[in-house]
Amino acid sequence: MQSLQKYTIDVNSKGKELRSFGTPMFPLATYCTDLKSYIEDEVIWHWHEETEFFLVISGEAYIGLGSSNYILKSGEGIFVNANSLHTFKINKGESCIYKSIVFHPNIISGAPESIFEQKFVLPLLSCSLIDGVKLSPKINWQHKIIQNIQSICENYYTMTDGYEWRIRELLLNAWYELFQNMKSNIYSQEVHQSILKTRTKKMLSFIEANYENHIGLKNIAASANISERECSRCFKKVIGTSPIIYLMKYRVSVAARLLLDTDITITEISYAVGFKNLSYFSKIFKKYIQCSPQNYRKKYEE
Known part of the structure; x- marks a missing residue:
């Protein structure tokens, strides 16, 4: 019969047990x-x-x-x-x-x-x-x-x-x-994740088709027929960021491409990607690209 053992559990600061179980060959x-x-x-x-x-x-x-x-x-x-x-x-x-x-x-x-x-x-x-x-x-x-x-x-x-x-x-x-x-639990989670991804894809498509317009969280959520709260949760789970931050980054990425591939003015680019205020556009662009639109265009023209 197996004898009783007595031991204490040691954990690190995150609560992970420090004990090794078995050996690398037979863990x-x-x-x-x-x-x-x-x-x-x-x-x-x-x-x-x-x-x-x-x-x-x-x-x-x-x-x-x-x-x-x-x-x-x-x-x-x-x-x-x-x-x-x-x-x-x-x-x-x-x-x-x-x-x-x-x-x-x-x-x-x-x-x-x-x-x-x-x-x-x-x-x-x-x-x-x-x-x-x-x-x-x-x-x-x-x-x-x-x-x-x-x-x-x-x-x-x-x-x-x-x-x-x-x-x-x-x-x-x-x-x-x-x-x-336990397959029903496993598959119900997979179905849930599939629903999240489907909804998020709809919202990403909406952003890509309407980024130049005045859109916000309410519009993005409506494109997938869900609440604003559920919209934010979908983006956090699938993309790892908020819908508005994704929208801003997408607008900036399009602006960066226009700065390099076209000769249109920075003001025109600002309006073309959905920013109606030039100074705000410059602020957001610098936040994500680490330089102003003017310097970005100059840097790659040299």
Whole structure:
């Protein structure tokens, strides 16, 4: 039987756990621990790049995971996604023995950019809707994962010949069950991202077709039939900036091209790209190009 372990968790200033799990050749470790061994009966909030399976053997644990909280009783477990902030705790004075498996996903994915990584691992790891998944022995597919967790710990503890191969096989089975039953969450996020991109493309096309006119946030949002708030959110998520900043940068990029490719005056260019005030145009141009329109034209004429 696996003996109980006692250890503390060290984190850096950002809450990342500093412990290494396993070895570079086999980045996986299992632990069997009594939460009562922690100071104040609580594990500090932390996160790690590895994923984790946590299983309560006896007692009761309170799990904080992202913005959610769970109560795990004996026989129940939880999957903790990579980079998810989490903590474990119990009522003061009580005992809770748990097993955990912490492993790097590349044990499952294999070579970078493999079909296993692209199709089965990254979609789950990158799904913002899945910080974790509670596992109940009363639900068939979750019960299978719990059985795999137990078997992994047993194989890791005994370390019989070929145990690494057996552990990887069990992890693959557990991951497949998890992936298959969480696809709706994964795909709903993909659909959501697709909607964001479609809306943003409509608004970018509107800006490109109307940048020379007097347009603002209200007009840009209306081009995709969404609210101004949703418009700003789409740009932030997809482009990484606000709609108005994008509009200004686009106008400046067109102005820069006109300064080099035509002989029209700077005042005419200012009006042509949607600025009705020459001094304001010069100010915005200098902000993004780091020189005035006059100097920009001179610099490339020399």
